[in-house]
Structures are given as structure tokens and as C-alpha cells.
Amino acid sequence: MDQPHVVEVADRRGSAVAEGVEAPLSFVDSLALNGHYAWSKTLQVQTAKCFLLNGLIFLGSIYLFEYLLRPSLSFFTTWFAVVSWLDMILTCAYQILWVYPIYCLSFFLNAIWYQKVADHAYCLREGKSANAHISFDRLVNRITDEVYRTLLFFNYLVFVSCIYTLPLIGPLASFVYTSWIAAFYSFE
Structure with missing residues (x-):
């Protein structure tokens, strides 16, 4: 080549x-x-950013929690009878204080980075820039849309987590609702 x-x-x-x-x-x-x-260079930089955020930070933190921190804490808490509720509190705190905010940040940043890739691809194909002029109003509208989308999906994730705790039908209902969210996200 x-x-x-x-x-x-x-x-x-x-x-x-x-x-x-x-x-x-x-x-x-x-x-x-x-x-x-x-x-x-644009594609390489955006791909590296996405890999760093999604692969190393987001998935890496989940891996560390599930396979290192959580088993270590359960090893030390086996002496107490409060293991199950302590594990549940720790997992909920981790999800709410770390995973959901990182997911929202990832969602927001990926939308911006993927737009740069799309703009660059358009420029390569058509020979002209897709966004020759970015106005303040357009920037505010884009930020507003991304904040709304991030809050919407954050609410969906919290709702899915709550549904999952329902006895008997929780996991199935959570799966169906998560599939619905994924379908919405893919068409959005």
C-alpha cells in the first residue's frame, strides 16, 4: 500500500x-x-482518547473493583455476620459514586470525540470542512443536548439498577429495559 x-x-x-x-x-x-x-493524526488521537477513557479507566476500574477490592474486603469481613449488607452498601456506593459518573463522563466525551472523527471523515471524503463555522449558539445547543442525553441515560441506569433488585422478575425486567435503552441509544 x-x-x-x-x-x-x-x-x-x-x-x-x-x-x-x-x-x-x-x-x-x-x-x-x-x-x-x-x-x-485526527483518527489516531481520537481512538487513543477513547481507548484510554473506556478501556483503561472505565473498564479497568470495574475490573479492579470486582476482582481485587471486593474479594479483598470479603476476605476481611468474613469474621463478621454483616458481610452481605456491607457488600451491598459497598457495591451501591461504588456504582453511584464512581461507575455512573464515569459512565456519564465517558458518554459525553465519546460523543464529542466521535463527532470529530465524523467531521474528519466528511472532510476527507468531500474535501471541505463539515463545520466551517461553529457559533456560540451552536456550541451551547450541543452542550445542552449532551448534558440532557447524559442525564437521561444516567436516570435509565439508576432505574435499571433498582429494577434488578426486585425479587423473581428483577433480572429479566432489568435485561429487557437495558435492551430497550441500548436500542434507543443505537438509533439516537
Whole structure:
């Protein structure tokens, strides 16, 4: 995948688009363009940010809690008869004070970072910027939308956690509601 081949494919595609005809790319040409665009600095930076936040911080903290902190505390609390309610309090505090805020922050930041990737992809495809001018009103509207979306999903997560504690039907109802949230999120 050398640079002249990628430029040749882009030029061929650009001339076809300029003529008003969308020329389909071959599989090899498509791979060449995708490989070339994947080395874009914007995509690398946004991907690294998403991996750091979602992979290391968010999932790493869950892993540490579930497989290190929680078993360690249960080992020390086995001498007391209060293990079950202490574990429940610790888990709820961890969920409310750490997981949900990190999830909301992750949701908010990922929306911003993915928008940068989409804008960059649009710029690469069309040759012009999607957002040439970002006004103050547009920025305020975007922040407002993201805050609303974050609070909405935070409420959904709290509700799912509460439903899960219901006897007998809790886990199934929680699964159905979580599926509904995922469907909403994917179409949103």
C-alpha cells in the first residue's frame, strides 16, 4: 500500500465524483483508502482518547473493583455476620459514586470525540470542512443536548439498577429495559 497508489485511487474517485457519477471502488482500492485514512493524526488521537477513557479507566476500574477490592474486603469481613449488607452498601456506593459518573463522563466525551472523527471523515471524503463555522449558539445547543442525553441515560441506569433488585422478575425486567435503552441509544 504505497502512497502513489492511494493518491491515484483518490484522484480516480474524485474525478468520477466531479463528473456527477459515484464510481464504486474495488475491494482492494477501498482497503487502500481506508488504510491511508486510518493513519490520519485526527483518527489516531481520537481512538487513543477513547481507548484510554473506556478501556483503561472505565473498564479497568470495574475490573479492579470486582476482582481485587471486593474479594479483598470479603476476605476481611468474613469474621463478621454483616458481610452481605456491607457488600451491598459497598457495591451501591461504588456504582453511584464512581461507575455512573464515569459512565456519564465517558458518554459525553465519546460523543464529542466521535463527532470529530465524523467531521474528519466528511472532510476527507468531500474535501471541505463539515463545520466551517461553529457559533456560540451552536456550541451551547450541543452542550445542552449532551448534558440532557447524559442525564437521561444516567436516570435509565439508576432505574435499571433498582429494577434488578426486585425479587423473581428483577433480572429479566432489568435485561429487557437495558435492551430497550441500548436500542434507543443505537438509533439516537
